[in-house]
Amino acid sequence: MSVELKLDGDKLTAYLTGDIDHHTAAGMRAEIDRALRQNSIKILTLDFSGVTFMDSSGIGLVMGRQKLACELGGRCRVADPPAYISKVMKISGIGRLCEIVDTRAPVRTGSHRAGGEEQ
Template sequence: MKVEYEKKDKLLILKITEEIDHHSCEKIKKRADYEIEIHIPKKVVFDFSNVNFMDSSGIGMIIGRYKLVKMFGGKMELINVKPSIKKILEMSGILKLISIEETGGSEFEKCI
């Protein structure tokens, strides 16, 4: 996972660089929680551009991080989500809580 933190906007970008399943989730959860807890960001962006696969383990992972971010008063967003993954996210109903930004999001572009 690649981590970028924009101090000015308190924006944390977590770019996941592997397939998300029960196996990889543990590692992703630990790293994401660590980054969220040390930065207490206003906004957390999960970048899915390098994620080609996700199963229901990913839903549990996203909900868990969402709860943590919300506890600190922050927001969460998903970007660059592929159609096959969007299908699972839609089915789970979590898109009612967390939005998907279609084109990378303006904050993200500012950072690169």
């Protein structure tokens, strides 16, 4: 598990990698929140493309970051969750709370999206 942060003006992207569970979420949360508080962020993007596993702890992670980003005057979005993670997100209805984007879509030519079981 790790999180890599990239700051671009008022945009912060957190690249999450590895498994997200109750054990690993706490560390990710602390790192993202520190960067959120230290900078004036309008858009926080949680990039899930490198996540290998996620249970509902990941939903808590998104909900919490969305809440904090809002409190600090910004918003949070989720990018590129693999198919099996999308399922957990769908159950949670997190899509109603924050935008889920596919940043890789425009550069793709075929329909062979990684994690392609998603309809």
